[in-house]
Amino acid sequence: MEHFNIVILVLLVITALLALRVKDLLSASMIFGIYSFLICLLWAEMGAVDVAFTEAAVGAGVSAVFLIATVYNTKRRSSD
Amino acid sequence: MQDFIQNFVQPHFNYWAYVIVMMIGFWALIAKRNLIKKLIGMSIFQSAIILFYVSLGVKDGATIPIIDHHQPAPIHEVSQEGHDAHYNSHGEEEAHHHKPVAAEFVNPLPHVLMLTAIVVGVATLGVALAVSQSIYKDFGTLEEHEILEQIKTGDFHD
Amino acid sequence: MKWLALLAVCATGSLLIYGVSDFPDWGSANSPANGGVEGAGASISEVFIEETETLTKVPNIVTAVLADYRGYDTMFETVVIFAAGMAIFAIIRVMRDTEQTQDKTQLDSSVDGDHQRIIVGTTCRILIPVIQLFALYVVAHGHHSPGGGFQGGVILGASFILIGLAGNLETAMQRFSEKQFVSMACIGIFIYAGFGLLGQFLGGDFLEYGVLQKVLLTDGEPMARSHSMLGVEIGVALTVTAIMFAIYANLASKGELKNGL
Numbered sequence: 453m454e455h456f457n458i459v460i461l462v463l464l465v466i467t468a469l470l471a472l473r474v475k476d477l478l479s480a481s482m483i484f485g486i487y488s489f490l491i492c493l494l495w496a497e498m499g500a501v502d503v504a505f506t507e508a509a510v511g512a513g514v515s516a517v518f519l520i521a522t523v524y525n526t527k528r529r530s531s532d
Numbered sequence: 533m534q535d536f537i538q539n540f541v542q543p544h545f546n547y548w549a550y551v552i553v554m555m556i557g558f559w560a561l562i563a564k565r566n567l568i569k570k571l572i573g574m575s576i577f578q579s580a581i582i583l584f585y586v587s588l589g590v591k592d593g594a595t596i597p598i599i600d601h602h603q604p605a606p607i608h609e610v611s612q613e614g615h616d617a618h619y620n621s622h623g624e625e626e627a628h629h630h631k632p633v634a635a636e637f638v639n640p641l642p643h644v645l646m647l648t649a650i651v652v653g654v655a656t657l658g659v660a661l662a663v664s665q666s667i668y669k670d671f672g673t674l675e676e677h678e679i680l681e682q683i684k685t686g687d688f689h690d
Numbered sequence: 691m692k693w694l695a696l697l698a699v700c701a702t703g704s705l706l707i708y709g710v711s712d713f714p715d716w717g718s719a720n721s722p723a724n725g726g727v728e729g730a731g732a733s734i735s736e737v738f739i740e741e742t743e744t745l746t747k748v749p750n751i752v753t754a755v756l757a758d759y760r761g762y763d764t765m766f767e768t769v770v771i772f773a774a775g776m777a778i779f780a781i782i783r784v785m786r787d788t789e790q791t792q793d794k795t796q797l798d799s800s801v802d803g804d805h806q807r808i809i810v811g812t813t814c815r816i817l818i819p820v821i822q823l824f825a826l827y828v829v830a831h832g833h834h835s836p837g838g839g840f841q842g843g844v845i846l847g848a849s850f851i852l853i854g855l856a857g858n859l860e861t862a863m864q865r866f867s868e869k870q871f872v873s874m875a876c877i878g879i880f881i882y883a884g885f886g887l888l889g890q891f892l893g894g895d896f897l898e899y900g901v902l903q904k905v906l907l908t909d910g911e912p913m914a915r916s917h918s919m920l921g922v923e924i925g926v927a928l929t930v931t932a933i934m935f936a937i938y939a940n941l942a943s944k945g946e947l948k949n950g951l
Contacts, residue, residue: 454542461549468556468576477568484572491579499596499638500586501836502752505828506647507579509844510654514934515575517851518654521942522568522661526668530566531675543715548707555703562695589735591724592717597751598835599743632743634736639724640751641735644760647752648767651840651930655774658937662781665944 456497464490475530481519488512546587554580565676567664571657578653582646589639597640599632747912748833748919756838757919761897764922765882768929772875775933782945807857814856821849829927833916839923843930850935859943862935868947871932871939878929885922 467490471483488511495504557580560573664674671679671688682688714721726733738755748754756764829842854862886897894901903914939947 457546461546465549465552465556468553471572471576472556472560472564472569477566480569480572484575487576488579491583494583495586498586498590499594500589500643500646501596501598502750502838502841503582503586503643503647503650505836505841506650506844509841509848510650511575511579513848514844514851514938515654515657517848517855517938518658518661518941519568519572521938522665524942525665525944526568526674530569532565532569540711544710544713546716547710547713551703551706551710554706555699558702559695559699562698563692587716588721588723590717591719594719596836597739599749599751632739634732634739635719637739637751639735640738640755642723643752644755647756647840648764651844652767652770652774654844655771655933655937658941659774659777659781661941662778662937665941666782669944 457494460490460494460497464494475532477523477528477530478520480530481516481523484519485512485516488515547584550580550584550587553583567667567674567676568661570676571660571664574660575653575657578649582649582653585642585646589642591635591638594636594638597637597643599637745912746915746919748916750833750835750838752836753832753838753919753923757922758899758915761886761899761922764926765879765886765897768879768882768926771933772879772929775875775936778937778940782940783947784945810856814852818849818852821852822846825849825927829923830920832923833919839926840930842923843927844934846927847931847934847938850931851938854938854942858949859939860948863939863947866935868936868939871936875929875932875936878925878927878932881925881928882922885918885925 464487467483467487471480471487474480474483488507492504492507492512495501495507554577557573557575557577561570561577564570564573667679668674671682673679673682719725722733724733724735726736738751738759742748742751742754746754746758748758825842825846827842828837828845829839832838832842850862850866853865885899885902888905889898889901890896892901892904899915899918900911901914902918903909903911906914906917908914908917943949
């Protein structure tokens with residue numbers, strides 16, 4: 453289980469950096485969704501099934517949609 | 533070297549990773565100029581803290597905090613005595629007999645606290661996004677330095 | 691500015707990593723959070739694990755703690771979600787009708803757009819009832835499996851969001867209008883608070899479910915607590931569903947609630 457943890461944690465740091473690095477905000481929102489799914493996997497592995505379920509529904513689903521809805525109504529490019 | 537990894541790195545590397553993720557979110561919150569990027573950073577910060585909190589409840593070799601009451605032994609006893617006996621005085625005694633052991637289940641309390649925090653987090657993210665949309669309507673931009681410039685010169689339509 | 695931020699972040703991070711070295715080992719069952727402090731008796735989580743099944747007849751300890759032991763906390767979390775929804779109404783909802791945005795729908799229904807809508811629309815028409823049924827199952831079965839009011843509510847809200855994404859916002863608003871979702875959010879909180887007040891009327895404390903056995907006609911207090919938890923979860927699910935869709939509808943249409951994403 454330790455190897456699983458290491459892989460997910462490395463991916464977590466990479467996706468977190470990537471979500472903040474890309475200049476296209478739509479891609480940033482989608483990468484943020486991937487980040488949420490990785491966290492959800494981590495919680496499922498820890499035995500926190502209820503929390504993992506909530507994160508899968510909320511973080512990966514609804515909050516990405518909220519971000520995309522805002523990006524759609526504002527600018528898609530970001531300066532940094 | 534082996535000792536150092538065994539005693540120092542192995543028990544704590546998960547916590548280090550959470551601190552690193554939190555640092556990434558915190559840095560974005562301060563240094564990024566786009567408001568949406570700041571909000572993504574805020575969410576990363578928040579989820580790192582939730583991650584840390586849930587991880588406090590982990591126990592080695594424990595199972596998920598749902599008690600499995602479909603074990604063969606109790607059901608067999610119930611079917612012999614009928615339904616009424618299970619729910620009345622006898623049921624109490626029986627449940628006492630099969631009392632769950634705390635060490636076998638993951639600590640449920642951090643899960644409860646963080647479950648509500650996640651849903652409240654998305655609701656507050658929605659409020660923050662609404663505020664940034666209304667800023668965009670007034671200033672025509674989501675870049676922090678441009679907004680500050682416009683406030684300084686008074687060059688925006690309210 | 692950037693270097694200053696990096697400095698502050700690195701200082702915070704190194705302090706936290708220094709603090710981590712004093713932590714109990716990963717997965718230790720004897721850490722203060724899991725095993726309690728020595729000499730102070732069992733920790734509260736141990737009591738929850740050992741007593742929940744006997745006292746409430748709910749196998750999912752997380753649901754039992756959420757809706758019963760910490761019911762007061764969950765009630766106000768629901769109120770926070772409700773308040774967030776109302777805050778969004780206050781911030782971006784525009785009440786006047788704007789005529790210019792009308793042209794946008796004409797542009798949307800170009801030939802290309804139509805072709806996309808046929809595939810996506812048909813798929814979603816098949817998928818949405820399944821999603822909604824699953825959401826109701828998650829709410830109703832939250833005692834025995836992972837799930838409950840928050841998760842089921844979010845999934846149910848997401849199914850309405852999917853209608854809005856697949857077709858247009860107006861289609862979704864026809865099925866779930868503004869009047870309906872605002873009143874639904876209020877009804878959810880009233881159901882939750884109503885269970886609390888009902889306990890008070892029957893001579894117990896606020897949110898004491900055990901005394902509700904006179905009303906719910908169950909045999910024994912544990913079953914009354916189990917059933918009240920279901921009622922409370924339904925209240926949470928109603929509020930969360932309504933607010934999730936309300937937030938989406940307002941964000942997607944800049945507060946006009948039409949011609950959205």
